Amino acid sequence: MIKIKAKDVDVFYGKKQALFNISLDIEENQVTALIGPSGCGKSTFLRCLNRMNDVIDICSVKGEILINDFNINDKSCDVVRLREKIGMVFQKPNPFPKTLYENVSYGPTIHGMAQSKQEMDEIVETSLKKAALWEEVKDRLHEPGTGLSGGQQQRLCIARAISVRPEVILMDEPCSALDPIATAQIEELIDELKKEHTIIIVTHSMAQAARVSQNTGFFHLGQLIEHGSTDKIFKNPDNTKTQDYITGRFG
Amino acid sequence: MNKNKEQLLNKRYKAEKRFRLYGQSAIFMALLFLTIFIFKIFSTGYSAFQKTWLIVPVNFDAELMMLDENPTKQDIEDADYYEIALQSMWNLDPNANEDQQNQLKRMVSYFFEREIKQELLKDPNLLGKTKEVYLTASDDLDQVFKGNYPRDLPEDQRRVSDYQLKIFDQLVANGKVESKFNISFFTNADSREAELAGIASSFMGSIFSILVCLMIAFPVAVLAAIYLEEFAPKNRFTDFIEVNINNLAAVPSIVFGLLGLGVLLAIFQLPRSTPLVGGITLSLMTLPTIIIAARASLKAVPPSIREAALAMGASRMQTTMHHTVPLSMPGTLSGTIIGLAQALGETAPLILIGMVAFVNTIPGSPMDPAASLPVQIYIWAESAERGFVEKVSACIMVLLGFLIIMNLFAQIIRHKFEKKWN
Numbered sequence: 219m220i221k222i223k224a225k226d227v228d229v230f231y232g233k234k235q236a237l238f239n240i241s242l243d244i245e246e247n248q249v250t251a252l253i254g255p256s257g258c259g260k261s262t263f264l265r266c267l268n269r270m271n272d273v274i275d276i277c278s279v280k281g282e283i284l285i286n287d288f289n290i291n292d293k294s295c296d297v298v299r300l301r302e303k304i305g306m307v308f309q310k311p312n313p314f315p316k317t318l319y320e321n322v323s324y325g326p327t328i329h330g331m332a333q334s335k336q337e338m339d340e341i342v343e344t345s346l347k348k349a350a351l352w353e354e355v356k357d358r359l360h361e362p363g364t365g366l367s368g369g370q371q372q373r374l375c376i377a378r379a380i381s382v383r384p385e386v387i388l389m390d391e392p393c394s395a396l397d398p399i400a401t402a403q404i405e406e407l408i409d410e411l412k413k414e415h416t417i418i419i420v421t422h423s424m425a426q427a428a429r430v431s432q433n434t435g436f437f438h439l440g441q442l443i444e445h446g447s448t449d450k451i452f453k454n455p456d457n458t459k460t461q462d463y464i465t466g467r468f469g
Numbered sequence: 470m471n472k473n474k475e476q477l478l479n480k481r482y483k484a485e486k487r488f489r490l491y492g493q494s495a496i497f498m499a500l501l502f503l504t505i506f507i508f509k510i511f512s513t514g515y516s517a518f519q520k521t522w523l524i525v526p527v528n529f530d531a532e533l534m535m536l537d538e539n540p541t542k543q544d545i546e547d548a549d550y551y552e553i554a555l556q557s558m559w560n561l562d563p564n565a566n567e568d569q570q571n572q573l574k575r576m577v578s579y580f581f582e583r584e585i586k587q588e589l590l591k592d593p594n595l596l597g598k599t600k601e602v603y604l605t606a607s608d609d610l611d612q613v614f615k616g617n618y619p620r621d622l623p624e625d626q627r628r629v630s631d632y633q634l635k636i637f638d639q640l641v642a643n644g645k646v647e648s649k650f651n652i653s654f655f656t657n658a659d660s661r662e663a664e665l666a667g668i669a670s671s672f673m674g675s676i677f678s679i680l681v682c683l684m685i686a687f688p689v690a691v692l693a694a695i696y697l698e699e700f701a702p703k704n705r706f707t708d709f710i711e712v713n714i715n716n717l718a719a720v721p722s723i724v725f726g727l728l729g730l731g732v733l734l735a736i737f738q739l740p741r742s743t744p745l746v747g748g749i750t751l752s753l754m755t756l757p758t759i760i761i762a763a764r765a766s767l768k769a770v771p772p773s774i775r776e777a778a779l780a781m782g783a784s785r786m787q788t789t790m791h792h793t794v795p796l797s798m799p800g801t802l803s804g805t806i807i808g809l810a811q812a813l814g815e816t817a818p819l820i821l822i823g824m825v826a827f828v829n830t831i832p833g834s835p836m837d838p839a840a841s842l843p844v845q846i847y848i849w850a851e852s853a854e855r856g857f858v859e860k861v862s863a864c865i866m867v868l869l870g871f872l873i874i875m876n877l878f879a880q881i882i883r884h885k886f887e888k889k890w891n
Contacts, residue, residue: 270780275703298782306780312773314792324791325781375777382782 221246221386221416222267227281229262229271236262240281240442242435249408249417251427251448254437255463260420263437264388267418268304269297285386302329305379305415309391311371313363313378318355321363321374322346325382341381349377350407369400376407380415387411389419393426405430424464428452436460510869514862520651520664521606521614523577523640527557527585528599536596545593554582557602561636572633578605578664603647608663608856610637614646617855654863658829659840659848663856666849668864669831674744674824674839675813681748681835682812686755687805693756694763694801699789718757725754726818734822742823742838750822751812758811762804766797799886803879810875814868816843842868 222244229237237259244250252260262271269290271277282289290300302325313321322342325331332338342359346352351373355366363374372392379387389408393401408417408430421427427434428448435445436459444451444460455461462468531538533556534548558573558581559565565573581604588602589595609629612618614637624631640646657667701707729750733739739746770793778788819825825844832839840848846864849857 268780270776273776273779298784301780301782308773308776308780310773312771312777314774314777315796324778324783328781328783328787328791378777378781 219246220244221285222418223282223284223287224263224266225282225284227263227266227279227283229259229266229280230278231274232276236440237266238440242442242445244416244418245433246416247412247414248432249412249419249430250433250435251431252418252420252435252437253422253424253427253463254443255468256422258437259440260435260437261390264390264418264420267386267388268301268306269295270306272297302382303384304386304388305382305384306388307372307375307379307390307392310395311368311375313366313371313374315362315364317360318346318363318366318374319359322377322381325378329382331382345377345381346374348380348411349373350403350410351377367400369396369403372396372400372404373407376404376411380411384415386416386418389417391420391422394422401426424452436463438463510862510865513859514866516615516617517654517859517863518651519615519648520653521611522603522647522649523606523610524601524645524647525557525561525577525604526599527553527588527602528560529553529589529595529597530556531596540593540596542593545589545596548586548589550582550586550589554585557585561640569632572630573636576607576610576633576637578607578662580605580662580665601645603649605653605664606646608854611664612855613637614641614648615859617859654860658831659827659845660829661827663852663854663860666857666860668842668845668867670828671840671842671845671864672867673832674747674828675841675843677744677832677835677839678747678751678819678824678841679809679813681745682751682755683805683809685749685752686759686808689752690756690759690805691763691801694760694767695789695794697760698764698767699793700785714757714760718761720754721817722754722815723817723821725750726821728753729818729822740836740838742826742828743836744824744832744839744841745835746822747819747824747841748835750818751815754815754818755805755808755812758808759801759805762808763797763801766800766804767793769800770796799882803883806875806879806882810872810879813875814843814872816841816847819844820847842871 220243222242224240224242224244227237227240228235240259240263242263252264254260265271266279266283267285267290269279271279279291281291283291285300285304289295314324316324319342322345323332323338326338326341332341343352343356346355351370354370355374363371366374372395376387376392393404396404405426408419411417419427419430431448433446434448434451436443436451436455436457438459444455444457451460452464455464530553531540533552534550536544536548540548555570555574558577559570561573562569584604585602588600606614609618609627610633613620613629613634618629619627620634637646653665654667655672656669657665658670659668660666697707697710729746733746733749734741739749774792774796775788778792779785783791819841824838824840825848826838826840827848828838828840830837842864846861846868849861849864
């Protein structure tokens, strides 16, 4: 099933065009990796999917992005409700400088998802369990989230993102600031999360894309050069540029 | 080649050494000036915290006070104390002629009859008896006792006569002159008599002004800063506003004083010389300082926190109120305190709006006329009496103490509550 359908998406920063005519379908409950050299526009595309580019004054987005057949670039789209459905995990772990509990309960609180303290406790617990962090932190839920290690912080951010049960999770190079062990933990987690969520991950590491994703899109200079199943892209790409990038000849 | 390299390296080390030396001598100079300044203030000012008292036997003679037998409390309150007060001073030298009696009277403050009255009100049983009472010495004798008075000047060039000095020396020899902590410096309002002048009026005036200033400047400045930083679009108009806020911070304070005079007093007819007007004028001055501090600390909140909140589906308002503003508060508050400390030391605008008037009552509200601490320093520094010299320094010490406490507080807030980003 196709969850997200991007049609002819152009993105401009002021007068400079950053993305050209991107059309990409994203499968439900699968992991889609976006790869490409730095500055190719893969993060920009990711941020289009939850309209985070709205924050940047000079950025404008054209084209259609259909999520559940609804165009999120339409004027009638409410960004607050959109971002409730589409969670995001950033490159650098960015927990709020508050307690672990407050970090995870923030989303459910502002969206009114829990009627009682008990319900909230449950949401926090399941979110942390799903993020494979519960066992490590269950005794110190009321300590600041910034006191955790980098890998733990990133899993806390994932717990925060899934606390509102989003349909889609966007991950912008979630492991680039982590060591190999923490990276392995997050990758395992991604595999687990795709059962309930559709995941789109931007990554610099081709090995990571090959390990975690089912589909891959290759971006270069603001264009989507090629996309398809990860197997095909890595083993038998159609485009020579893709071939060159995958084999490490540039990028 | 190798030797050249060695030379170059030596040169670089020497340059660094020289630079360190310049830096150290700069710091030394700054500390030296500071020490000289503080030493000067303290050495002139510390004596103002002591006050000289003459211990004089007073005969509470009912007849002289026009009191009947068994007077009520009200009678004692209304009695005439001037005669017994005069008598007790004259008794210091029974052989004094009229001129000398006059001089004897002037050895204490004009407050002396009230001091005697207080004594009797405290203990009505004293009626008809004699008791030694502490009377405030005149400011000149106060200076004599503190050793600040040029006794060796020819008599016609000093305000204290040889006769007064002779009597005073006798009293000192008999242990009837005492120096005690000067409570009245903190509890009295200003006075034309140096021995009675205190900072209570100007202190309260300063407090009220600062409170008014805080209540106006803080909310306006914080709202302006939040709007400009978090909500306003970045365009020419907001750039223009930003430039003007920065300009406002550089406007000389006397200009704000003129504004207060021309607008608050002349157009709005607010009461002159009051902390209300002073506070409003100071708030105009503090406003840009707080806006700049608040914007700087809002800017210092990492954008990743805003992104995290927005990506969770928080609205812009929620992102600002739940995350950005609380995180920026320590910086905003310490900026506010520093702005207030500046306002506390401000003199020129207050002089223009009339807070320089002689006020001998302690203000009970911001609507009562009052002076302020820096203006009080200015008023006393202009006075001719020798007794005011130490008061000026003492008042500076109080003001400095206040400023140090405020700045310390700002530092503590900054260090204690500021979040550390990893």
